[in-house]
Amino acid sequence: MKSKNPLFCDQVQPQVLGIHPYIPGKPVSELQRELGLQNITKLASNENPLGASPKVIEAIQAELVDIARYPDGSAYALKHTLAEFLGVQASQLVIGNGSNEVLELVARVFAGPEDEIIYSQYAFAVYPISAQVVGATGVEVPAKDWGHDLSAMLAAVTDKTKVIYLANPNNPTGTFFSKQAWQAFIEKVPQNIIVVLDEAYVEYAQSFLDADVFFNGVDYIDDYPNLLVSRTFSKAYGLASLRIGYMVGNPETIQYINQVREPFNVNHYAQVAAQYALADQDFVNEAVLVNQQGMRQVIEVLEELDIQYIPSIGNFVCIDLGEAALEYNQKLLKEGVIVRPVANYGMTNYLRISIGTQVENQYFIDALKKVYQP
Ligand SMILES: Cc1ncc(COP(=O)(O)O)c(C=O)c1O
Structure with missing residues (x-):
């Protein structure tokens, strides 16, 4: 049985009390459990969309x-x-x-x-x-x-x-x-x-x-x-x-x-x-190439929709959705797309999108176009 106010809590080191834990990307299985969705695209943890060699x-x-x-x-x-x-x-x-x-x-x-x-x-x-x-x-x-x-x-x-x-x-x-x-x-x-x-x-x-x-x-x-x-x-x-x-x-x-x-x-x-x-290294080169193409694919649509973004040389890009960023995150989740809110970084207006395969990026683009209201 859990005691309500365990004494050992007083012994937790003061520096540990202040830690804001790392917030990972939402796992696909979690969204499946929550919304009962089958088709989910996760673009939230900067993973390699090609898998491994x-x-x-x-x-x-x-x-x-x-x-x-x-x-x-x-x-x-x-x-x-x-x-x-x-x-x-x-x-x-x-x-x-x-x-x-x-x-x-x-x-x-x-x-x-x-x-x-x-x-x-x-x-x-x-x-x-x-x-x-x-x-x-x-x-x-x-x-x-x-x-x-x-x-x-x-x-x-x-x-x-x-x-x-x-x-x-x-x-x-x-x-x-x-x-x-x-x-x-x-x-x-x-x-x-x-x-x-x-x-x-x-x-x-x-x-x-x-x-x-x-x-x-x-x-x-x-x-x-x-x-x-x-x-x-x-x-x-x-x-x-x-x-x-x-x-x-x-x-x-x-x-x-x-x-x-x-x-x-x-x-x-x-x-x-x-x-x-x-x-x-052929696999790595392929992953890098797919990322370059995917970044272009996503950026083109952001520019078409006039959505501001922070130019990125990684496999992800932060997009500015204003005060509604977290609402957009919820709407994208309902469309089966997991991206990453970055409010914990003080970037409350932004969502971070990992670059996926051409098909995954298109899935995100379609969902974004569906929910986005300029
Ligand atoms: C800048 C940066 N450094 C380090 C890491 C840690 O990666 P890992 O522990 O998987 O090597 C990450 C993961 O997202 C990262 O973005």
């Missing part, structure tokens, strides 16, 4: 016999494959249960009460949560044109700053900062402050940007020992359900992160899948 599926199936065994806690094989792919040493890698895990671990290793962690307004929701969990003060720097204002972030540095989180491109806004802006920033950050560059959508970003504007954070690791770059297999590689991502940095920093992670944080199937996924 068939080679990955085949490889995992072949490994099912090993289900009773613990995974390799050091992820030896994956780290070596990944090290070769990235042109780094295996000792420069930590593998996470999604990149979400490694992003949080950085705060645990480098910050505590009294410290400050800087991130941008509208930046990925996991950064403020990571700061709060360790009792650090989250310093939110106002965004510029929905994106990171790197000069203002530099100006926010104090002697209490321990970590700066950056997302390039950012989720949910899809904004990016250029190679020039990045270089001007990273060379000025004091070397005792950890800079985390979250590149969850790097594959899509590269496909949208000119070569002189795009940059790859891993290229800067050797020059900046305080830099950590995180990537994920959840997006372009299509492994969101398996939960696997990683962080690259200098071996010493990485070693500390490895020290605090759970011994078996990444399951065997995720490790195997990631290796096969890396080997199938």
